[in-house]
Amino acid sequence: MAYNKMETRMITIKEENIEEDSIESLLQEAGEILKRGGLVAFPTETVYGLGGNALNRDSSRKIYAAKGRPSDNPLIVHICKWEDIYQIVEQVSEDAEKIAGAFWPGPLTMILPKSQMVPYETTGGLDTVAVRMPSHKVAQKLIAYAGGFVAAPSANISGKPSPTQAKYVAEDMDGRIDMIIDGGEVGIGLESTIIDLTVSPPQILRPGFITQKMLSEVLGEVETDVTILRADSGQVPKAPGMKYRHYAPKGELTIVKGPREVVVEYINSEAKKADLAGEKTGVIGTQEMLINYRAQVVKSVGSREDELSIGKHLYTILREFDDENVTKIYSEAFDTQGYGQAIMNRLLKAAGHNVVDLTI
Ligand code: AMP
Ligand code: MG
Numbered sequence: 001m002a003y004n005k006m007e008t009r010m011i012t013i014k015e016e017n018i019e020e021d022s023i024e025s026l027l028q029e030a031g032e033i034l035k036r037g038g039l040v041a042f043p044t045e046t047v048y049g050l051g052g053n054a055l056n057r058d059s060s061r062k063i064y065a066a067k068g069r070p071s072d073n074p075l076i077v078h079i080c081k082w083e084d085i086y087q088i089v090e091q092v093s094e095d096a097e098k099i100a101g102a103f104w105p106g107p108l109t110m111i112l113p114k115s116q117m118v119p120y121e122t123t124g125g126l127d128t129v130a131v132r133m134p135s136h137k138v139a140q141k142l143i144a145y146a147g148g149f150v151a152a153p154s155a156n157i158s159g160k161p162s163p164t165q166a167k168y169v170a171e172d173m174d175g176r177i178d179m180i181i182d183g184g185e186v187g188i189g190l191e192s193t194i195i196d197l198t199v200s201p202p203q204i205l206r207p208g209f210i211t212q213k214m215l216s217e218v219l220g221e222v223e224t225d226v227t228i229l230r231a232d233s234g235q236v237p238k239a240p241g242m243k244y245r246h247y248a249p250k251g252e253l254t255i256v257k258g259p260r261e262v263v264v265e266y267i268n269s270e271a272k273k274a275d276l277a278g279e280k281t282g283v284i285g286t287q288e289m290l291i292n293y294r295a296q297v298v299k300s301v302g303s304r305e306d307e308l309s310i311g312k313h314l315y316t317i318l319r320e321f322d323d324e325n326v327t328k329i330y331s332e333a334f335d336t337q338g339y340g341q342a343i344m345n346r347l348l349k350a351a352g353h354n355v356v357d358l359t360i
Contacts, residue, residue: 003065003176010170012182015043018137027138031145033178034059039066041155041169042142043183044134046107046192046208047162047315048169049078049152050177051142054088060121060151066176069158074124075151076109076192077131080143088129088149090115095197095219102218105135107188107209111196122151132192138183154191155180161247161315161350164189168319189312190342194239195222204228205239207342209311228345229336231353249318251282251326253351257333258358264292266358267330271295274328282321284331286310297326307339314343318350 011030017023030040037059040051050067052059054077064071077088082100085092090113099108114129123129134140143150154162157172166182173180193208193215201221204212207228216222225239254270256263271281271294282297286304299317302309321329331347333355334340348355 001061001065003062005175006178008170008174008177009179010166010182011179013138014184015137018141024141027141028145030142030179030181031147034142034146034150037062038179039063039177040142040179040181041166041173041177042139042152042181043166043186044078044136044139044152045186046134046188046190047164047186048155048166049134049139049150050155050169050173051078051146051150051152053146054078054122054149054151055117055119055147057119057121060119063151063153066173067153067156067158069153071121072124073153074126074130075122075153077118077122077129078139078143078150078152079131079133079148080105080140081148082133084148085112085131088115088118089113089131093197095202098218099195099215100133103210103214104133105140106133107135107192108132109192109194109206111194111198111205113198128196128198130194136183136186138181142181159248161249161318162191164312164315168316171319185312187312188308189315190346193342207345209339209342211338211341213338224341229341229348231348247315247318247346247350248352249326249329249350250322251280251329253329253331253354255331255333255347255351255355256358257355259360260289262358262360263332264289266356268292268294271328271330279328280324280326282324282326282329284314284317284321284329286332289332295330297321297324301331307334307343310334311339311343314346 052063109132155169163169164186193210194206196203204224274281281295283293283295287300301313334343336344
């Protein structure tokens, strides 16, 4: 299905102004659009979401069309109060209650058996449904005004980095959706952790801000899908969306792993060669290492001491390299423990698993 070209209205709602009357009526308007089957992009604590009514099959079809997303790639259903989960999930397990108690509202998505209320268009044909309760106040109120169930994948064109600012949503979605709510820059910048609770032990299908360690402190044993950090596992990822090449910058991205000095030397010499061959070169580096790099565009993704800042800036940087038409990008590698696993997972996908390993 192709999308209908339309006028996209942009409004601004900051979390700190959420109690103002004028904001309340704007959110009500946005909620009405969703109720009527329209599409509204909105901020969440992770990335911007592209919302539609999760219980309306036509709305889900429109989401796929606007994103240019394959329709076997299921959507996450966003709710704003716990009781609502009983309407869309066939059976709410004890594990679901436990982790909701610990991490909701927040950047965690659970996979559970779906109820009949959820159309297959929303779940990409699956009998399971992905559910999340975001902590962002604008998202929460919008969901409430929309009737409680908002299907929302990231608000980017399929294959582009998820948007962390409204201007990137507009870049991708202007003319394709009814409304964009600008809530400023998001806090986390990487998509939610996804945990499958339909298997035993529960399995992490996509790493995120809520780490395996945090989950296993609540649930006991928790596994991680082996495809998360490996290209050669020969297995198809269990979250259908993870099999697609995602987050891809236009330039060719190479991750360089190894001791810091060796990485710098390698990147500088490769960038020099690429320069001479007429490429526009770029480096994604940490703040601490930045002065050492020699390339045309050198950007700090954040401090090595602060993984949150790295996660928050990664997608913005990938988009900036696109805007500046950089054709060869080199990136440092990151720790694969804790939250670093989520950062490396996204970076590896952006690079199509193109890694140079200089570890001795
Ligand atoms: P996005 O909304 O763009 O962050 O993508 C949603 C992700 O959730 C995709 O990778 C989907 O494959 C995954 N997902 C959604 N529903 C399910 C489900 N029922 N089972 C497994 N993965 C799911
Ligand atoms: Mg996405």
